[in-house]
Amino acid sequence: MLFNSYAFIFLFFPVTFAVYFILNRKNLTLAAKSWLILASFFFYGYWNPIYVPLLLGSLLFNYAIGSTLIHTRERPVSPRLMLLVGIAGNLSLLAYFKYMDFFITNINAVSSLNLKLLHITLPLGISFFTFTQIAYLVDTARGTASERSLLNYALFVTFFPRLLVGPIVRHQEMMPQFDAPTNKVVNYKHIAQGLTLFFLGLFKKVIIADTLAGWANAGFDHTNSLALIEAWMTSLSYTLQLYYDFSGYTDMALGASLLFNIKLPINFNSPYKSLTIQEFWRRWHMTLSRFFRDYIYIPLGGSRVPERQIPINILATFFLVGLWHGAGWTFVIWGLLHGFALVVFHFWRKTPFRLPRFISWIITFNFVNAAWVFFRAQTFSDATRVLKGMVGLTGVILPEKFIHLFTALKQYGLQFGDVLTTIGWSERTFSFLIVSFFLAIFFKNSNKMAERLKPTWSAATALCIISVYAISNLQQVREFIYFNF
Amino acid sequence: MNYKTFSVIILCVIFVYVLTIALVNIVVDPFYIFRTPFLKLQAQRNDRYAKIEYLKKENVKYNFFILGSSRMYYTRPDMLEKYIPSGKGYNLATIMANVTEHLLHVRYLIKNGQPLKTLYIGLDIDFFFRVKTYKDQDYLLKLHPDVSNTNPIAFYWSYLSIIPKGDIKRKLKANFGKKKGRKIQLGKDGAVGPEVENRQIFFDNQSKLKDIIRDKKGRENLEVLRELVVLCNQNNINLIIFTTPHHRIIMDHFLEEEYLAFLKGLSEVTSFWDFSGYNSITTDDRNYFSFSHYTPSVSRLIAARIFDDKALHVPKDFGVWVTKDNIDAHLKDLKGSFKKTISYNKEGNHLIARAS
Numbered sequence: 045m046l047f048n049s050y051a052f053i054f055l056f057f058p059v060t061f062a063v064y065f066i067l068n069r070k071n072l073t074l075a076a077k078s079w080l081i082l083a084s085f086f087f088y089g090y091w092n093p094i095y096v097p098l099l100l101g102s103l104l105f106n107y108a109i110g111s112t113l114i115h116t117r118e119r120p121v122s123p124r125l126m127l128l129v130g131i132a133g134n135l136s137l138l139a140y141f142k143y144m145d146f147f148i149t150n151i152n153a154v155s156s157l158n159l160k161l162l163h164i165t166l167p168l169g170i171s172f173f174t175f176t177q178i179a180y181l182v183d184t185a186r187g188t189a190s191e192r193s194l195l196n197y198a199l200f201v202t203f204f205p206r207l208l209v210g211p212i213v214r215h216q217e218m219m220p221q222f223d224a225p226t227n228k229v230v231n232y233k234h235i236a237q238g239l240t241l242f243f244l245g246l247f248k249k250v251i252i253a254d255t256l257a258g259w260a261n262a263g264f265d266h267t268n269s270l271a272l273i274e275a276w277m278t279s280l281s282y283t284l285q286l287y288y289d290f291s292g293y294t295d296m297a298l299g300a301s302l303l304f305n306i307k308l309p310i311n312f313n314s315p316y317k318s319l320t321i322q323e324f325w326r327r328w329h330m331t332l333s334r335f336f337r338d339y340i341y342i343p344l345g346g347s348r349v350p351e352r353q354i355p356i357n358i359l360a361t362f363f364l365v366g367l368w369h370g371a372g373w374t375f376v377i378w379g380l381l382h383g384f385a386l387v388v389f390h391f392w393r394k395t396p397f398r399l400p401r402f403i404s405w406i407i408t409f410n411f412v413n414a415a416w417v418f419f420r421a422q423t424f425s426d427a428t429r430v431l432k433g434m435v436g437l438t439g440v441i442l443p444e445k446f447i448h449l450f451t452a453l454k455q456y457g458l459q460f461g462d463v464l465t466t467i468g469w470s471e472r473t474f475s476f477l478i479v480s481f482f483l484a485i486f487f488k489n490s491n492k493m494a495e496r497l498k499p500t501w502s503a504a505t506a507l508c509i510i511s512v513y514a515i516s517n518l519q520q521v522r523e524f525i526y527f528n529f
Numbered sequence: 530m531n532y533k534t535f536s537v538i539i540l541c542v543i544f545v546y547v548l549t550i551a552l553v554n555i556v557v558d559p560f561y562i563f564r565t566p567f568l569k570l571q572a573q574r575n576d577r578y579a580k581i582e583y584l585k586k587e588n589v590k591y592n593f594f595i596l597g598s599s600r601m602y603y604t605r606p607d608m609l610e611k612y613i614p615s616g617k618g619y620n621l622a623t624i625m626a627n628v629t630e631h632l633l634h635v636r637y638l639i640k641n642g643q644p645l646k647t648l649y650i651g652l653d654i655d656f657f658f659r660v661k662t663y664k665d666q667d668y669l670l671k672l673h674p675d676v677s678n679t680n681p682i683a684f685y686w687s688y689l690s691i692i693p694k695g696d697i698k699r700k701l702k703a704n705f706g707k708k709k710g711r712k713i714q715l716g717k718d719g720a721v722g723p724e725v726e727n728r729q730i731f732f733d734n735q736s737k738l739k740d741i742i743r744d745k746k747g748r749e750n751l752e753v754l755r756e757l758v759v760l761c762n763q764n765n766i767n768l769i770i771f772t773t774p775h776h777r778i779i780m781d782h783f784l785e786e787e788y789l790a791f792l793k794g795l796s797e798v799t800s801f802w803d804f805s806g807y808n809s810i811t812t813d814d815r816n817y818f819s820f821s822h823y824t825p826s827v828s829r830l831i832a833a834r835i836f837d838d839k840a841l842h843v844p845k846d847f848g849v850w851v852t853k854d855n856i857d858a859h860l861k862d863l864k865g866s867f868k869k870t871i872s873y874n875k876e877g878n879h880l881i882a883r884a885s
Binding site for chain 2: 050051054232233235236239243499500501503504507508511512515516518
C-alpha cells in the first residue's frame, strides 16, 4: 500500500490507529501488538499478496537463528557459525530475488552459455527487511540485542511505517518504545508532530517530487537530444526529485510511526547542504550509511588499519553500497564514484589546505549531482550522453528571445532555438526547479520543523493548506523511487 | 492553542475538504458514473463504464459484438444482423479503444456467459501505434472495474476524490449554458445514431497527428492481438478483423516503411480485411464528417465488402482480404502509393485539406 493513497490515509491508517489504542486502553497489550502485526501484513500484501509468505518465511528464519544465537551465548556452541548461517540465508534470498538476472546477464556476457533470464519480480522492501534482520542477527551475536518473543520480533520486522523503505532500524532503538507504558496512550503532541511530518512528506512527494519526475524522465528518455541547458535541467530535476521523493517517504514513515508514539531514527538531514562528501553521507540515507559503517566498514578494519588499506576498505564498502541500490553496473559505478570521492577527501583532510565554505559546497553538490546521473540512467552510454551535455560537448542552445543579447557568440557555436520544449518542458520548469532547490538548501528540514512545532493558528493554517493541496493532487499516484531498491 | 486542538483542526479540515469534493462529484457527476438525478444533461460520459453497466443491468444475451474506437460508433448491429444468421449484436465500441481493451472486454464477455459467436473488430492503425494502456487519470477512458479486474471501491472512490475542474465546468455549461448538452440514453444496441451522415467534414486536432507511428508500441500491441486471436480460437469465436479506412490526412502521417511492416506483422497474427491506404473512399472528403471519423455509409460499405453483399456498390479498390500468403503481393501494390495530399498553413500548425 502506498502512503500517498486515499486507501492508506482515509481507511487503513485511521482504522489501524483507532483499534491499536482502543486495545491498549483496555490493557490488551498483546492484542494491540498482534493487531499491529496483522495490519502490517495487510499493508504489505495489499500490493501483491504472493510475497507475504516470503516476508513471513524470512521473519521466522531470522527469529529462529536469533533465538539460537541468544541460547549459544549461554551454551558452548559456536555463535559465529550460527551468525554465518543466518547472514548467508538472508543474502541468498536477496541474491535470488534481486540479483539473479544480473548474475545471468554477466555470465552470458563473458561466456557462451546464453542462460535464460528469470525475470523475477522484486518483492517490495526486500532489501530493507533483509538488512534490518541482518543487523539484528549481528547485534544479537554481539550481545546488544535480544528478543525472545516471536510477537515482538514480528512487530520489529513488520511495523508498517518502516517496512518497505526503512529507515533501517536497530532492535534496541525501537522495541523498548513499544513496552513503555506512556507510549500506550494517545499523545497529542506526538499526533500534532506526526501529522506535520506526514503531510510535509506527502507534499514533498506529491507536489514537488512527482512534478520534477516528469522533467527528469523526459530528459533521461531523450538523452540523444540534450544540449547544455537541457542536460543540466535533467540532472538537477532528478537530483531534487530523488531527495524529495525519498525524504518525503521517510517523513511520512516517521510521522505515521510517531502517531503510534514510536520515534524512528531520522534518515535525512538536509543532505544537499553538505560541505564535504563525508558530511553528505552523514546526512543522506543516514540509517543505510550507519548500517554499512557498523556492519561492513568497521568489521573490515575501518580506519584502524594501515593507511594503504583504508582506500580499499572505503571502495569495498561503496562497491556494496552501489550494488545494494540496484542490480546493475551503473549503480556500481555510482557507488565507486562516491568511494573514490571519499578516498580523495580522506587524503585531502590530511593536508593543511582548506577551501572556503561556498567552494566546498559547490564542489560537493556538483559531484553528487553528476554522480546521480549514473544512478538514474538506464545504461552507461545514456549517462555519458547526459554528462557530455552538462559540459557543453553537445552544443549550447539558448531561447530565441536572447538572440539580441548574445548574437556575437553565434560565431563560437552558440545556437538559438526551442529550448526545453522538445522534451516537454516549459519556462515553469526553471522557476519550479529554483524554488525546490532553495527549499532544499536554505530551509529547515521537515524533521526540525516538526520537532520545533508550536501549536499556533498560523502553524495550523499553514499545515491545513499544505495537506489539502497535497490531498487534492493524490489522484496522480506515482510509486516511490526507493520501492525499486 | 494546545496540541489536541491543533490536531483536531487539521483532521477536521481535511475531512471536510474530502467530503466536499465527494459531494460535488456526486451532484455534478461529470463522467456520468453515479447517475445522480441533479444535472440531467451530459457533456460527456465514460462509455466503457456505461456500456458494461448496461449489459449487466439488462442481462440480455448477444452472440456478436462490435469492438473498436469511436470510428466504430456508427456501425449498427442491426445492419450486420442480416449478414450473420440468427445474429443478435451489441456495439461495444468506445472512444480511443485499443487492443488491450478489446482483449479485456472479450475475456469479460466470455466469463459472464455471453454466447459469443462472432467478433467484428475495426483496428485503428494510428491507435495501434500510439497506446497500449491508458493512465489511471484518464477518467473518461477508465475501464469498468469488472473488466479491468480492479477493486470497485477504488474505482468509484477515484471518481469521488478527483477535482476535474474542466469536466465539472463542461457539465455545468451543458445544463445551465446557452448551448445545452445531451440527455444520454444508451441505445439497446450500443451504437450512435446516423445523424452525422451528410455532415460536412471538419478538420480539428490535427496537431495530434505528429509522429503517429512508433514501432515499439505497435509490436507490443501485436502480441496482445495474438493473445486475442488465441482466445477466440479456443472459444470457437469467428473473429472478423479489419483495418479502418483512415482519411488520407492520417495516411499522410504514417511512415511508409513502418506502416507496411505493421501490415506484414498483422498478417502473421491473423488474416484481415485491409481498408487502409489511399483508395477512392479514403481520398473523398464526403465519406468523413471529421478527418478522423468516417460516415455510417462507409460502415455499410465495409460490411458489404466483408460479407460480399452484391446489393451495394463497393468501389473495387476498397478493401482487400489479406492473408500471410498474399501479404507480399498486397504490400507491393501499396508500396509507393504514399502521396502527400495536405499542406500546412503559414504558421505550420494547422493542416489544410486540398480539394480531393
